Amino acid sequence: MRRCAVALLGQRARRRWLHLIVGGALFMPFWMVGSVVVGALLDGGGLFGGSLAVQFGAYAVGLPLVAVAALFPLARPMSVAAARALCGVPADRFADGPARGREAKARTAGWWTLHLGAGALVSGATLALPPFAVSVMALPFSPALRESELGRLWGLDRPWWSWAALPAGFLMLFALAAAAAVTGALLARQGPRLLGPSPADRLAAAERRAAEAESRNRLARELHDSVGHALSAVTLQAGAARRVLDAGDGADLAFVREALTAIEETTRRTVGELDWVLGLLRRDEDAGEGGEGGPGPGPGLDALEALARGAGPKVALAVSGDLSPVPEALSREAYRIVQEGLTNAARHAGGEPVTARLDARPEELEITMENPLPARPPVVRPNGGRGLRGIGERARLLGGTAEAGPADGVWRLAVRIPR
Numbered sequence: 338m339r340r341c342a343v344a345l346l347g348q349r350a351r352r353r354w355l356h357l358i359v360g361g362a363l364f365m366p367f368w369m370v371g372s373v374v375v376g377a378l379l380d381g382g383g384l385f386g387g388s389l390a391v392q393f394g395a396y397a398v399g400l401p402l403v404a405v406a407a408l409f410p411l412a413r414p415m416s417v418a419a420a421r422a423l424c425g426v427p428a429d430r431f432a433d434g435p436a437r438g439r440e441a442k443a444r445t446a447g448w449w450t451l452h453l454g455a456g457a458l459v460s461g462a463t464l465a466l467p468p469f470a471v472s473v474m475a476l477p478f479s480p481a482l483r484e485s486e487l488g489r490l491w492g493l494d495r496p497w498w499s500w501a502a503l504p505a506g507f508l509m510l511f512a513l514a515a516a517a518a519v520t521g522a523l524l525a526r527q528g529p530r531l532l533g534p535s536p537a538d539r540l541a542a543a544e545r546r547a548a549e550a551e552s553r554n555r556l557a558r559e560l561h562d563s564v565g566h567a568l569s570a571v572t573l574q575a576g577a578a579r580r581v582l583d584a585g586d587g588a589d590l591a592f593v594r595e596a597l598t599a600i601e602e603t604t605r606r607t608v609g610e611l612d613w614v615l616g617l618l619r620r621d622e623d624a625g626e627g628g629e630g631g632p633g634p635g636p637g638l639d640a641l642e643a644l645a646r647g648a649g650p651k652v653a654l655a656v657s658g659d660l661s662p663v664p665e666a667l668s669r670e671a672y673r674i675v676q677e678g679l680t681n682a683a684r685h686a687g688g689e690p691v692t693a694r695l696d697a698r699p700e701e702l703e704i705t706m707e708n709p710l711p712a713r714p715p716v717v718r719p720n721g722g723r724g725l726r727g728i729g730e731r732a733r734l735l736g737g738t739a740e741a742g743p744a745d746g747v748w749r750l751a752v753r754i755p756r
Contacts, residue, residue, distance in 0.1 A: 349425040350514075353521025356423035358463060360456020367402045368457065371395030400454055407449035408442055410435035413532065416448055420528045424521070430529040432538045441535040448531035455520050466513050474506030558673070558727040560614055567607035570680075574600045599646060606643060610636060637668035641695070644676055651690040652679060658697030667754065670731045671695070671702055674739075677728050678706040678750050701737075704752040710743055728752065 375394035406412065413436045421428045436445040476482050477499045534542065578596040581589050613636075636644075638660045645654040663671070675693060682691040691708040725741050728750070732739040737754030 350518045350521060352423040352425065353525060354459070354463075354517045356419060356452075356524065357456040357459040357517060357521060359419060359423075360452040360454075361458075361460025361463075362456075364399060364403065364453040364457040364460075367399035367406070367453070368395050370402060371398030374398055396454075396457060399457075400450055403453045404446045404450045407446035412436070412449055413441075413445045416445065416452065417532050420524075420532060424525040424528055426525050426528050431532050432534040434538075436535075438535060438537050441538070444531045444535075448528065451527065451531070452524060455524065459517050459520055462513055462516070466509055470506040470509040470513075473502045473509070476502040554730070556614065558730065560611075564607065564611060567603050567610075570603050571600050574603070602643060602646065606636075606640070637665065637672050638663060638695070639668075640672060641675060644672070644679070645693065652682075652693065653690065654693045654695075656695045656697075658695075660695075660697050663697060663702065663756070667702065667735060667756065670735055671704060671754065674704055674728050674731055674752055675706070677725075678704070681725065681750075682706065682708045682748070699756070701756055702754045704750075704754075706750040707747050710746050710748055725750075 372391065372395040375391050375398060379391055379394070413432065414434065417431045417433070420426060421431060432441070436442045472482060472487055476487070483499060574596040578593045581592050581596075641654060641656065645652045660668070675695070678693065679691065682689075689709045691706065693706045694704070696703040696705075725739075728741070729739045732752050732754060735754045737752060739750070739752045741750040742748070
């Protein structure tokens with residue numbers, strides 16, 4: 338296990354080293370611009386042939402240019418992608434998308450400058466130091482090297498001193514690896530601070546999560562109200578038909594035929610409603626890809642009579658007022674409220690008759706549903722069940738109210754929605 342941990346640390350250090358080399362490669366255009374500027378001012382020669390002062394002067398000129406380039410929108414997404422892949426920091430600690438706002442842009446510029454500036458130094462050392470260290474380690478074994486400028490620089494007038502070049506070369510390589518590891522760890526530590534989400538980013542993420550949760554809740558309500566109602570209605574109709582057929586020769590075949598017709602109408606209508614709900618889901622999936630808007634409008638108040646017929650012969654529907662001026666969105670939500678109310682009555686009323694009234698007034702739409710409570714009390718969920726919760730959510734989204742509960746031996750649902 339300890340060996341695996343060491344291997345993991347070594348892999349992380351190599352990735353961070355690669356991250357620094359990427360930063361050094363990105364710094365090259367800015368260093369070239371700095372070399373031209375500083376070389377012209379100091380008459381320091383060509384692009385790659387200048388003195389050490391010109392090289393570091395070009396480095397100093399390039400850093401402010403890096404900070405300015407970090408203000409472009411692509412800087413943060415590119416930095417975050419590289420840091421996530423190579424720095425070994427949890428991905429959720431970084432922000433997504435371009436930097437917005439003065440603070441986020443300043444922190445992105447700080448990271449960009451730190452990454453490219455440190456990467457340029459480590460990349461330069463990575464290119465220059467290993468060949469030099471290998472040449473130093475080869476001094477005791479190569480007469481030509483001992484007679485070269487490197488040998489004179491090393492001071493080989495004392496023969497025993499040449500053997501000190503061997504450990505010195507190893508120490509140079511070790512120092513390079515240690516410097517790269519420490520610098521990579523510093524970048525990994527500063528990454529979440531400089532590339533992490535700002536308060537505006539957190540607010541935008543919270544708004545996206547809230548919108549996604551609302552979309553999921555909306556789809557859950559549609560599926561529950563459409564498919565749940567159909568299953569409840571079909572179950573009750575099939576059960577009633579079976580009980581009639583069990584009566585034998587005196588069975589009321591007309592009732593059975595009516596029940597089977599209601600089952601057929603309910604399932605046919607529900608297939609269309611299910612296709613509509615799945616169309617909503619597909620529209621939400623395609624929204625991020627520029628997909629075209631989803632299905633047409635769902636069922637509205639004009640489908641209430643078919644809904645009542647499918648719910649069974651013990652459902653009485655009364656409609657008053659003019660439904661034609663009711664807005665389409667309100668019509669769909671009112672249909673779903675009536676549908677869910679009938680579903681709850683079918684599940685918990687024990688076959689008692691259900692009365693549904695819809696009153697379309699100029700100022701509001703009122704929906705009331707009543708059914709006598711059965712002799713055996715129904716099982717009531719502690720939170721009212723998903724159906725009543727969905728009715729309440731639909732009413733509140735439209736600025737209305739919904740109340741439900743038993744009173745004087747009758748279960749009553751009252752919904753009022755302003756128009």
